[in-house]
Amino acid sequence: MDYNAYVTEERIEGAEEGRLAGRTVAVKDNISTAGVRTTCGSAMLADYVPPYDATVVERLKEAGATIPGKTNMDEFGMGTTTETSAFGPVENPAAEGYVPGGSSGGSAAVVAAGDADMALGSDTGGSVRCPAAFCGVVGIKPTYGLVSRYGLIAYANSLEQIGPIAPTVEEAAELLEVIAGPDERDATTRDASEALGDGEATAITGDVTDEDGGYDFVSAADGDVDGMEIGVPTELLDGADDAVVEQFWAAIDDLEAAGASYHEVTLPSLEHAVEAYYVIATSEASSNLARFDGVRYGVSGGYDGDWNEAFARAREEGFGPEVKRRVLLGTFALSAGYQDKYYKKAQDARAWVKQDFDEALGAADVLASPTMPVPPLERGESLDDPLQMYLADANTTPVNLANLPAISVPAGETGDDRPVGLQFVGPAFGERAVIRAGSALG
Amino acid sequence: MSETPVDPDQVRHVASLARVSLDEEEVTEFTEQFADILGYFETLDEVPEVEREPELTNVMRPDEGRAGLSQEEALQNAPDTEDGHFKGPRVS
Numbered sequence: 269m270d271y272n273a274y275v276t277e278e279r280i281e282g283a284e285e286g287r288l289a290g291r292t293v294a295v296k297d298n299i300s301t302a303g304v305r306t307t308c309g310s311a312m313l314a315d316y317v318p319p320y321d322a323t324v325v326e327r328l329k330e331a332g333a334t335i336p337g338k339t340n341m342d343e344f345g346m347g348t349t350t351e352t353s354a355f356g357p358v359e360n361p362a363a364e365g366y367v368p369g370g371s372s373g374g375s376a377a378v379v380a381a382g383d384a385d386m387a388l389g390s391d392t393g394g395s396v397r398c399p400a401a402f403c404g405v406v407g408i409k410p411t412y413g414l415v416s417r418y419g420l421i422a423y424a425n426s427l428e429q430i431g432p433i434a435p436t437v438e439e440a441a442e443l444l445e446v447i448a449g450p451d452e453r454d455a456t457t458r459d460a461s462e463a464l465g466d467g468e469a470t471a472i473t474g475d476v477t478d479e480d481g482g483y484d485f486v487s488a489a490d491g492d493v494d495g496m497e498i499g500v501p502t503e504l505l506d507g508a509d510d511a512v513v514e515q516f517w518a519a520i521d522d523l524e525a526a527g528a529s530y531h532e533v534t535l536p537s538l539e540h541a542v543e544a545y546y547v548i549a550t551s552e553a554s555s556n557l558a559r560f561d562g563v564r565y566g567v568s569g570g571y572d573g574d575w576n577e578a579f580a581r582a583r584e585e586g587f588g589p590e591v592k593r594r595v596l597l598g599t600f601a602l603s604a605g606y607q608d609k610y611y612k613k614a615q616d617a618r619a620w621v622k623q624d625f626d627e628a629l630g631a632a633d634v635l636a637s638p639t640m641p642v643p644p645l646e647r648g649e650s651l652d653d654p655l656q657m658y659l660a661d662a663n664t665t666p667v668n669l670a671n672l673p674a675i676s677v678p679a680g681e682t683g684d685d686r687p688v689g690l691q692f693v694g695p696a697f698g699e700r701a702v703i704r705a706g707s708a709l710g
Numbered sequence: 711m712s713e714t715p716v717d718p719d720q721v722r723h724v725a726s727l728a729r730v731s732l733d734e735e736e737v738t739e740f741t742e743q744f745a746d747i748l749g750y751f752e753t754l755d756e757v758p759e760v761e762r763e764p765e766l767t768n769v770m771r772p773d774e775g776r777a778g779l780s781q782e783e784a785l786q787n788a789p790d791t792e793d794g795h796f797k798g799p800r801v802s
Contacts, residue, residue, distance in 0.1 A: 319783035455769065543751045554728060561729075563798045568789035571799050576729060578799035584731035592730055596721070596740065597747065599728040613754040619762040655746050 271359040271368075273377040277337040278304050280325075286332025288446060293328050294384040296375050297338040298345060299430065300419035301325055308421050309341040309353035309371075312566045312586030322419020323454065324388060324430050324447045331446045336384055339374030343588045344557065345392055345423040347371050348657050349650060350399065352590040357647060362404040363686045366644035369402030371395040375433050376403040385434075386443050390420055392428040393545050394639075394664025397676035400433055401639035401689020404678045406440045406706065407433045409664075411697045412671035413458050415444075416451035424552035425456075427545070427668040437677060437707040441485035444699065448483055463697035488700035489707035494527030496705060498692075499632030503538040504663045508641035511682035516638045519679040519690050519709055523636075526708050530636070533628050537620040538666050544617035545665035546658055547601050547610045554598030560586060593654060622670045629695045634705045637663050639676040639689035663691060673699045677706040716744045 275297045282288065295301060298308045300318035302325075307313045321329070328335060342352040350373025351357040360368040361381035368377045372389025376399030379387050389396040391409040400407025408431045415430045422428070432443035450457045464482030498520070505513055520530055561575075562568040562582030569582030587595070601610040628635055641662055650657040667674045672693055679690035690709065694702040721740045725732045732740070781794055790797040 316787050319779055319786060452771075537757075540754060540757050543754055544757075546747075547751060547754070558729075561798075562789060563796050564784075565787035566789070569799065573799070574802050575799040579729045580726070580731040583729055587730065589736070592732070592736070593740065593743065595728050595730060596724050597744065600720075600724045600744070600748070601751075603724065603727065610751055610754065613757050615762070616760045617754060617757045619760040620757060623760065654743055655750060658747070 271361050271377045271381060272356050273340055273358050273374040273381070273383065274337040275307050275309065275340050275355050275374070276305055279337070280304060280329070280335035282329040282331065282333045282335070284332065286330060287442070288328065289332030291333055291385040292336045293333040293443065294337060294339050294375055294378045294387040295325060295328070295335050296341055296372050296387070296389050298341060298390060298421045299325060299388060300421070301335065301338065304338065306338065306421070307355070308345070309343045309355060310586065310588065310591065311354040312560050314354070316565050318419070320419065323416035323451045325419065327447050339372070339378060339387060341374055342371035343591050344421070344553070345371040345390060345395055346553070346590045346594050348394070348398055348660050349645060350374065351647065351651055352588055354588055360403060360644055363402070363644050365647060366686060367402065367647055369399035369640070369644065371399075372433065373399045376400050376405055376407065379403070379405045379433050379435060386439055387433045388430055388443075388447070389433050390428055390430050391668065392424050393549060393668050394661050396431040396433060397639050397664050397674060397689065397691060398661070400676040402644040402687060404687035405433055405435055406437050406678070406710065407431060407676045408440050408444055408699070408702075409667060409674045410444065410448065410699060411460070411673040413456050414448050414460055414673070414697065414699070416454040416457050418451055418453035422556045424549040425556065426552060427549060437675070437703060437710040438486060438489040440675070441489050441703050444485050445483060460697050464699060485699055485703055488703040489710075490704065491526070491708045491710070493523055493705060493708040496523075496528040496634070497632045498523065498528055498530040498705070499533045499628050499635045500530055501535045501538060501628065501635055501637060502532050503535055504637035507662060508638050509643060512638045512641060512643060512688050515680040515682070515688040516690060520636065523705070523708055528708070531632070533632070533635075535624040535628055537617065537624040540617045541621055541666040541669055542659060542662050544614040544621070545661065545669055546597070547614035548618065548669075550594045550598030551601050551611055552598070554595045554602065557591070557595055562586065590654070618669045621666050625666070625670045625672060625693070633694075633701050634698070635693040636705070637691050637693075639663060639691040643682045643686035643688060667693050672696055673702055675702040675706040677709050679709060716741055716748060
C-alpha cells in the first residue's frame with residue numbers, strides 16, 4: 269500500500285563500510301541533502317536542491333547507511349498529523365484511516381511499514397515522539413545541543429533537535445550514537461562526554477560511567493530498571509483519553525514488576541506549557557521564515573509593484589494555511605504592545621517549566637507520561653480546529669521548553685487497535701536513563 | 711476563556727507586517743481562529759514572574775576563513791539571476 273510517506277524517492281549511497289552499512293535510513297525532508305531536493309513539505313521549496321549536506325547526513329553516509337529517500341512531513345514541521353504537507357497527507361501503516369502523527373509522519377510511517385530500517389525526524393514540540401507513538405515505533409528527542417542542527421531548515425531554533433526513529437530502542441540508540449556529537453558548524457552543540465557519562469540519573473540507579481565514554485547509548489538499552497525511580501507528573505494524565513491512561517498504567521505495572529518503583533508528582537507549570545510553546549515557536553518561526561522571499565530560492569513573487577508586494581505574493585503562493593497562521597501568530601506575539609503580554613510571559617513560563625522538571629528529576633531517575641494524551645486522530649479531524657490540534661501537544665512540548673531528552677516507546681493499543689506511546693523524560697544529557705527505561709518495555 | 715477581540719483589520723495589519731498576502735476568505739477564517747487561540751494564550755497571565763538563571767555564556771572562536779559555496783552554487787536555486795547576481799523586485 270502507498271502511504272505517501274516519501275516526497276522524493278532517490279537513493280543516496282553511503283560509504284561501503286561502517287556500522288550502518290547495509291541498512292537504510294530515511295531522512296525527513298527538512299534535512300538538507302546535497303543534490304537531492306529538500307522541500308520541507310512546502311510548495312515554497314518544491315524545487316529547492318541544497319548545495320550541501322546537513323551534518324547528520326554526512327555522518328549517516330560516513331557510517332555506511334543508504335538513504336532511500338526524503339520523507340513527507342507537515343509543512344515546515346508545523347503540524348501534529350502530517351496533513352499540512354503540500355505533497356498530501358501521510359497514511360498511518362499501523363492504524364489505517366488514522367493520521368500517522370506529525371510532523372515527522374513520513375519518517376515514522378516508513379519505519380512502521382518496514383520500508384526503511386530506521387529514519388531521522390526533527391522534534392520542535394513533539395514531532396519525533398508523536399508520530400513514533402501513533403505508528404507504534406520508537407522515537408528519541410535528544411537533549412538540546414547533543415545533535416547538530418547544521419543543515420536542518422529552521423522552524424524554531426531554540427526548541428528543535430534532530431532525532432532517530434526505529435523499530436526498537438536499541439536501534440534508535442544506535443542511530444543516535446551515529447548522529448550525536450559536537451559540530452563546529454552548530455555553535456549550540458558541545459562535547460557532552462562528561463555530562464553524558466556522569467549524569468545524576470545514572471548515579472541514582474547505581475550505574476555510573478561506562479568505559480566507552482559518554483556517547484555510548486546502545487549499552488544502556490539493557491532493560492535493567494531494577495531500583496529505578498520513576499516520577500509520574502499528574503498534570504500529564506489529567507486530560508488524557510481513558511484508553512491511553514489504561515495502557516499507561518499497565519506499562520507502569522510492568523516496570524514495577526521489573527524492579528522499578530514510581531511516585532506521583534505535581535508540576536503546576538505544565539498547565540501553561542502548550543501556550544508558552546506556541547508563542548515561542550511561532551515567534552521564532554515568523555523570524556526564521558522571513559528568509560523565504562522568492563529571490564534566492566523558492567517561489568518568485570514576480571516583478572509587479574515594489575519588493576514588499578512581490579514578497580507578499582511569493583509568500584501567499586508558497587505557504588500553506590498552517591504556515592501562514594503560525595507566521596502571523598508569531599508576528600502578532602512580537603508586535604509592539606503585545607510583546608510583554610505574550611512573548612515575555614512565555615519566556616517566564618519556559619523558565620518555570622525548566623525549574624519544575626529540575627526539581628522533579630532531583631527525586632526521580634526519569635519521568636513518565638503518555639506520549640500523546642489521545643490515540644491517533646481520524647484523518648481530517650483536527651484540520652478545521654487548529655487550537656484543538658495544538659492542545660494535543662500538551663505532553664511533548666514541555667520537554668522542548670526545558671531542552672531535555674525524551675523517548676517514546678510503544679505501550680500497547682487502545683481497544684480499537686490504535687497504538688499508544690509512553691514517554692520517558694530524563695535530565696539534561698540523561699539519554700542513557702531514558703533509553704534504559706524505554707528498553708524495559710521494548 | 712477570556713475575551714480577546716480580534717478584528718479583520720488587525721489580521722490584515724499583521725499580515726502586512728509579515729509580508730503575506732491574504733484573500734478575504736483567509737482574513738475571515740484567521741480572525742475567528744486567532745480570537746480562539748489568543749484567548750487561550752491569555753492564560754499566560756497566570757504565570758508568575760520567574761527568576762531566570764543565566765545559563766548561557768558566550769563562546770568565542772578565532773575568525774578564520776574557510777571554503778563556502780561557490781557563486782554558481784549560491785545562485786543555483788534562484789528563480790531569476792542576471793550577470794551572476796540574484797534578481798529581485800524593485801525596492802520602491
